[in-house]
Amino acid sequence: MKNIKSRLNQKPIDRRDFLKLMGAGTGSAILAGCTRPEADNKHDSNNGITGEMTYRTNSSTGDKVSLLGYGCMRLPTSSNESARDSDIQIDQEAVNRSVDYALEHGVNYFDTSPAYCKGASEHAMGIALSRHPRDSYFIATKLSNFAPQTWSRERSIEMYRNSLRELQTDYIDYMLLHGIGMDGMEAYNGRYEDNGIRKFLEDERAAGHIRNLGFSYHGDIKVFDHLLALHDSGEAHWDFVQIQLNYVDWLHAKEINPRNTNAKYLYNELDKRGISVVIMEPLLGGRLASIADGLAAQMKERRPDDSIASWAFRYAGSPERVLTVLSGMTYMEHLQDNLHTYSPLDPVTDDELAFLNRITTLMLEYPTVPCTDCKYCMPCPYGLDIPAIFAHYNKCLNEGRVATDSRDPKYAKARREFLIGYDRSVPKLRQASHCINCGACLSHCPQGIQIPNQLSRIDRYVEQLKQTPS
Template identity: 30%
Template sequence: MNLMKEKKFGFGCMRLPVLDKGDPTSFDYELINKLFDAYLERGFNFFDTAYTYHGYQAEKAICKALVERHPRNSFQLATKLPLRDFKDSDDIERIFNEQLTNCGVDFFDYYLLHNIGSNVFVKCENYGAFDFVAKKKAEGKIKVVGMSFHDTPELLDEILSKYADRLDFVQLQINYIDWEQPNVQARRCLEIANKYSKPVSVMEPCKGGTLVNVPKEAEKLMKDYNPNASTASWALRYAASQKGVFRVLSGMNTIEQVEDNTSFMADFKPLNEEEIAIVEKVTKIINDKTAIQCTGCEYCTHGCPKNIAIPKNFALYNSIMRTTGSFSSQMVYYNNIAINHGKASECIGCKQCERACPQHLSITTYLKDVVEKFEKNSIIPTRK
């Protein structure tokens, strides 16, 4: 399969619509069905999920909203092996079979080793994860094998130097904010993938919504150039314009988002030189106003011994740092979150969150900043 000839836009399913924002498993199936149907009707067919998404229930939701409602040959489905969750080689087999059942399929069009980094790479080697996906591809249970990667260019080079023959593509976090960010190094990671001639699928092109809700002065630059182009279109087109990128994923929660994204990705045009110059200016504006580069993926919260709502706290902190006046509304939100979750000050410094963070953020340090802003001289309700 020539991946570079695939349709360039995929539906990311890490942030599906839910009925209760506090419950990631409360799927809004009525809306999800509409989104999936609209996306398919516009000529696109790729859906990306994972074993761990939505409290380990996303695959079952995909089965209900997609697999049970559409012919198998009308869509392509990708899911991922949870590298932090498996215990040994037998467990890999068990999880894979569970995923087939969860999704209601006999094979996966795409299957990825999920979130490879220094914390799980040795584990993958010790338990034969690369050999496992190669075997499943030979059996016809997987059509295309890849890995999603969140770590240094040096580690990516090491992995591809050993296992390039087992991998058909690499999934990288690429967006204009992370292009030169030292904790992500998107540009250099892409260069390594290109070095090994591995096509690249892009995750987080909008950085968890950060590049959709940009500062007003940044949005003005974009609107002055093209009043009809959404902020999301700039981010998606930027990622899709990069050398070696064959597909860009976007999580969509409204029909308007589906209509907008599919409109400019149906007849994709790379950014021109003027647009690139505008993106560079926008990048500086956003970087100057974003204190914590969190995407809200919530990997950090799994297993937190104090149940701290880390991404929500960071989002509120970033909101405060952009505010010049009162931040009473953010304080109300923080106090409400603290009713059912651990306060930032309850962090015990175990750093399991930092080991899980794809962005390699110094989470425990940032939580101290949250404490300074939200807990000193404030009254926080007692948790239920």
């Protein structure tokens, strides 16, 4: 606790800065206080959605964009599981239902990519969205030419044209250079500069086929700074930029991942230039939706009716320059919970901000693996299910089911549950013991996780559990 207080005392400016950014924090809290009783009345009849969706205006084109953006990287599958096995098909019916429901409740921003869901996301979204008037929603997609064999101008343009075909449209509302900063300047130049693709996309914007051009950023800060420098010099113009922002990454990005940069810096740089900001990873890959039990209880004490995830969404949606907050919603429950959070947004207060800072400090003391389940590391050439291994380990840590001392009275139960749960979550052949340390995953991880090292750490823990019965 001493640690938290000293941190808070050391950096009061950060908090104030943040409050300024998000406008009248306390004012809206009072407003929220007034609207709450009414909200409760409506609660039963409308799945907890209490009022109108909050909208933000794009400074570049004046689009009124819903604060909740629909992320299409984790679409539901027919087996009711997240899309991991190659033979699992996307459940188009469920996608259609979710899209209809989202549109009906004011969501109008849909973010996809040629890489998502093993390449099936755009196609599914094209089917679902084309059933509605084209001017009732905004489509965001990306030029996901990660693999060096797709760096050529021809292959990249083909990827862009294919996106239009799959999405059944002749224009893209929001087009992104995908994941710049991954693999540094060299990859950026190879993917977008040397082949003239950035110029090509700018021409497409001029021709009206792309309404907004921007980029999503992970990793090397040099590339981010370089692209903003191009913007400053007038050589490029970015209508929007997509960054990773959540209450952990605001000031502690480096502690989660040494390659990342604090969201505060990224946001401020964009805000200074008046560039609209799209938020990804508001939940830090779901980790802020399933935090340690003790911390979750504190959140529930403060806002018993709200989900744990809603805290992260309210945080990410509070800064005024944020255009939309993306959430990869697999199930209707996710969608309804998020609609509840943003209809309308109840911005985080001064007091809540301090509270979230305390939560963050406590969270960082847990040695979880900062995996966001983005699956960019997959497929692992040796068949491992990397995100599932990390998810199981993190889940057990968060739920207090990791014990190392066999004399601990809780050891037997923790051991049994960890090992049984491990076999349930990850088939034996795809477990950490099969990692051969080839490192093929390393360059793909936007979070910069030392995947082989972490897998080896988990494998050693499993081995220790197996060899030491209580």
